[in-house]
Amino acid sequence: MTGAVRSRIDASGQKRWIADVTVDGKRRQASGRTKAEAERKRKELRDHLMAEPVVNAAGFTLAQARQLSLEVRWAGLPYERTAAIYSAAAVQFFGPSTPLESINATAVEQWRGKLRSQGNRPATINRKVSALKAMSSDALLHGRITTRPAMPKQIKEVNEKDRVMSDRERDGLCEYFHAVGEPAAALVLVFLLETCTRFGEVERLRWSDVDFQLCRVTFWKTKNKNPRTVPLTARAMDAVKACGVPVPNARVFPYSYDRYRRLFDRAKEHLGLAHDHAFTVHTTRHTCASKLATKGISLAVLMNFGGWSSPAAVKRYLHLSTDALSACVKALEAG
Missing domain, CATH: 1.10.150 (DNA polymerase; domain 1)
Incomplete structure (x- = not known):
């Protein structure tokens, strides 16, 4: 068991006393206005922790x-x-x-x-x-086990070709969504394919994040923690508008990830793709990125558009950027 009482200046400039106790790997803290109060709380914390049953690591x-x-x-x-x-x-x-x-x-x-x-x-x-x-x-x-289990080294990640969605597959998915009374699912699919976004970003998108005048949206909560604003194609904007009347704090699209994934998997099965494990909701992101790279969009621009945090994450699309790389040949031949 370890413990201590120390002073600290809080955000308001007032002096506070902090009681810190650790028993069997469990750490607890409490604060008081005086040292005596902190000492009393330290004793209470110690007694409470020592009274807790000891967890058997096994x-x-x-x-x-x-x-x-x-x-x-x-x-x-x-x-x-x-x-x-x-x-x-x-x-x-x-x-x-x-x-x-x-x-x-x-x-x-x-x-x-x-x-x-x-x-x-x-x-x-x-x-x-x-x-x-x-x-x-x-x-x-946190003291729940005494030794950490040994783990093997990570598997070497080779650059495999990313699964992309064909126009026929896209149309088949949309037709299925409409047939089962889920037209909004088709709108989500179009938006994903047109924006290169992660589903979580689309799921959190609210009407207040949409700029109808400038045709763009802002994703505030992203995987890399950096908000980003991206312009929308006409198809993406049409998908947003088709979702109904804007309500500022309401979500644009009505699907959670679990609900949409289940619907997507049923559509896959309908199309005979149930055993294609690489064909997932996230395939829309690879499809959009591959399309942009093929059109000559630089990897730096692609990284910003899709919200990747490092160039290494978009290097998988480098082999598709042949048009962009051809500028290197022109520059060398001109010299």
Whole structure:
């Protein structure tokens, strides 16, 4: 057990006393206006922590580890939902009641093999395993386990060709959405294909984020935490306008990711693409980016338009930018 009382000046310029107590890896803090008050609270915290039952590391399950990380690591972050999905994949494979410390490199390798057989790409597999590593780190930090399970090295990510959506597939999806009474789903599909956005950005888009006069939208909450404003094509703007009468604080599109993914998967099955694991909602982003690169848009512009945080993320489209690269030949021949 460790603990201390120290003084600190708060935002208003007032002196406060901070009580800090750690028992069996569990850390708690409290504050008081006087040192005596802080000392009293430190004793209360110590007594409370020492009265808590000691968690048996062998009994700390994977489901408990996931819940801990959802609370202390991923809560409120732009990629919270993605982390929840990836961590849930680990729980589904190993089992919610599996002790976290019982998972070893061999077991993780078996999981990776299963993910490969399901069509997961190396980058996706690495992210799912990273979620498991994060859960282990949080459990160790908070005293729930005594040792972190060993994990194999990440899979080398090779540059595979991204799956793009053909015009025929796009039309087939839209026809299905209309046939099952979900015309707004077709509008979402068009908007995704025309803006290169992530679904989470579209899901959070509100009418107040749309500038009808300048034909552009602003995505305030993005994966890289940097808001961005992008112009809209006529097709994208028509999709927005077709969603109904604008209500300032209301969402433009009526779908959560889970609901839209289920609808998308049913449309895939209808088109005979149920076993095409690379064909997902995110395929719209690759399709738009590939189209722009083919048209000669520079990777720097593409990076800003799609909201990628680094040039490395858009290098996969470099082989499509032959028209843009031809300017290099012209410059060399002119000299």
